[in-house]
Amino acid sequence: MGATILVLAECRDGAFKRSTHEAVGAARRIADDDGGSVVAVALGARATAAAAGLGAYGADRVLCCDDESLDLYQGQAYAATLAAAAERESALLVLVPASALGKDVAARLAARLDAASACDLTEISWSPDGGLKGVRPVYSGKALATVSVPAGVRTVATLRPNVFPAPAADASREATTETLECPLDTSALRVRTVRVELPEEQELDVAEASIVVSGGRGLKEAANFSLVRDLAAALGGAVGASRAVVDEGWIPHKHQVGQTGKVVSPQLYIACGISGAIQHLAGMSSSGTIVAINKDPEASIFKVATYGIVGDLFEVVPALTQAVKDHTSS
């Protein structure tokens, strides 16, 4: 009999996030190599209601902790519940999406289980006899580390979003559900998430988007960010920024891409008026296709670009927005 691989299923508004589908898919591929099984863990009031759908992505069973007090992220309780699941299933490998929630809970879980912690993997292989082998970007992507954990050592691994393919849903597969209790008294937590504020306008997060359009100091002033926003909107992408413009206060920090911002790897990254400083490249050079628009042909950003346009962004970006619109409508 093969091993059991545990996966944290992260639920948002009653639906699982794409990064969860990716993690379930990765677990499925690993499990299939030796006839193992994939067991997901879902928490929150609507866990059971949503859970069966995970079967379509490759889960065999879903352990559900239907506790309303766990609708929002409660770190201690989530970690304790996952640890209980890992013990109950004797799981040696736990996969967690490397989201804000996932990164936090995975670290807590590793401490709780005294397990190995492998972060932000972009490649993973695992077997009960071989242990884990993985690749993770370090120095914000300026280098790649190959890491391993020996066989028999329990491992908590987080998977970088947007890297592992999300499997196509196979509606003929269903997962069975079981209940799981949180071992902690959730009314006695000494810290709790009391609420979540959504921005007035729901924006796509750069770390999750498959297309990112970023603006830099070449935009000259805050108001001109509309050029970047328009192009992002036409492409259905998220808006990113260099640190220079975040520091100027033109756009909030959550949009910053780079070594001290978010590390992104979308399918398409478009840099407008960004020079390509080492700290910026660190955050985006693993993107699938990179487009650079800059008036300086010597700008470093062109060194990583798949396609470059040397020119004035005030002319090129609106023309590109128009060309994208024409393409979409044709």
Next chain:
Amino acid sequence: MKFLVCIKHVPDTETKVAVHADGKRLDPQAVSKWGASPYDEYALEQALLFRDAAGEGEVVAVCAGPQTCQTTLRTMFATGADRAILVEHDGLESAESLTRAKALAAVVAREQPDMVLLGKYGVGTDEGTTGPMLAELLDWPHVAAISSLDLDGSSFAARRAVEGAVEIHEGSLPAVFTCDKGLNEPRLPSLRGIMQSKKKPIETLAPGDLGLDDPSTTEPKLRWDAFALPPGRPEGRVIEGDPETAAKELVRLLHVEAKVL
């Protein structure tokens, strides 16, 4: 109130990464400058702000690593820390995060602070696991990557950005926080601070003093087998023509060649 600020000594972000001859790690020769990880500066600043607002309290900077970390701790003195502790061991800097968290937990047990502040992640290894691990080991409340923190007696309210939203956490001290950009504007070391920092003693402890195992004899659970530069990107292409022509050609290439549209 007593604040413990955890400082990781890391290569400067300008570092051009080069591979060590053993093929397993960063070549230290490539690093011209070391210093506190950028996010740790927000952690220190927050402790200084609380101390200065209260007009009393103690800010203790702690670093686990080799003797060379002293320079970074001196900068913390120059910026305003009252005390500095070095848990000195050559292996602690590159030890896996759980080992580092255990060392920091031992310092917490000894110092009994009301609050522990860390960076969101240490640049380089980019993990961000030490803070949450430390909180679990201590069984203390914890909020990761905070962008604001308000205190009211021993109660706190913290905000943290998650994908597309902000979470508001409330709890009670003692607690652990990891700090994100936006929390505050870190001050620079003052000239007077720099002068004074030279005279202040750094308290140095060996892992054994804290009841910890010798990090050089403990087998790491996670091993670094290889360290390599990412594969170079294929040569790019410059698209010529006036803005409209170039834009059209780019959209065509994104559609038929890159297949992203």
